[in-house]
Amino acid sequence: MTSGILVYAETSDSRIHPVSFELLGKAREIAEKLGLEVWSVIIGFDVKDRAKELIYYGADKVYVYDSEHLKDFNVLTYKDILVDLVKEIDPEIFLIGATPLGRSLAPRVAAALDTGLTADCTDLRVDEEGNLIQIRPAFTGNILAHIKTTSKPIMSTIRYKVMPMPKRDESRKGEIVIKNPPEKIDTRIKSLGRISKRTVNIADAEVIVSGGRGLKNKEDLKMLEELAKLLGGVLGVSRPLVDEGWIAKEHQVGFSGNTVKPKLYIACGISGSPQHLAGMRDSQIIVAINIDPSAPIFRHADYGVVGDLYEVVPKLISMIKRIKGVSGS
């Protein structure tokens, strides 16, 4: 029997997180090199109908656990399901998105299976000998570690937006296996409801205007936000601004924040540290505004403006307003 690569399909309100499709695309590529199948597992409520989406994005077989008591993510219940499934189907490789949910689930599954886990990978490759090489930033992003695991299954979590999104192909065929969900058990974890909703989804934004330590005070973020809004985008920041408490972490771009891949990334008063670059270097077009011509960000920018952001940004805002015919320009 052909073995496989298992991909965990993360859901929220029965919607599949796009990182799962990215992982299926990568799994397909590796599976073809290693002669494996691509399997996926989806857990939740009302998720049965979603299984075919996973096939359209590359799965050969999808295991479905669908039950009302699985509606809300419960790390212990989900962990037990995944551990039992892995023991039953014995995949060679198991991939999980490095989302907040995946980061809490994967280590528990790996520990229960007594296998290794390479967390937060940014790429996966197959070497000449057919080994899976897991690539991830190390030493705060200054080097890229290439990791080979000898335990089985090889388990990795992979960041969102680092792998290309595969094409959705409705002509793909695959098998859907409906599994009996386990009985509801008392995990002593009770969901009391959601206390907050994300206000910004920076990872999916097409335009990001980011501010760094070149900003003199918190209020000046409003100026960058205005530019972002005019361009149909969102506000990003470098980490020191989050550490200062100026803005929520969901706006942070970089190694310990979000990985982003917008069409346009405008970095204002950001020096271009390896940790910041780790989160945005794959943006399609990078524009840097910085007073220091030797700032490292200019080495990665498609367009650079050597200048004071307090002069350049207001000019950009009034130019765009003029072009758009917005009053106040």
Ligand SMILES: Cc1cc2nc3c(=O)[nH]c(=O)nc-3n(C[C@H](O)[C@H](O)[C@H](O)COP(=O)(O)OP(=O)(O)OC[C@H]3O[C@@H](n4cnc5c(N)ncnc54)[C@H](O)[C@@H]3O)c2cc1C
């Ligand atoms: C474990 C670890 C994880 C980290 N994770 C992240 C992360 O996820 N994201 C992140 O961003 N950082 C991260 N960092 C921090 C990182 O090392 C840098 O300290 C940080 O990115 C620097 O932010 P900055 O570019 O805004 O500030 P600075 O490096 O201080 O740069 C400010 C820039 O603004 C320019 N400037 C000043 N005034 C103006 C002006 N008026 N107009 C235009 N330009 C001006 C300056 O020339 C300078 O280049 C991490 C660090 C560690 C150790």
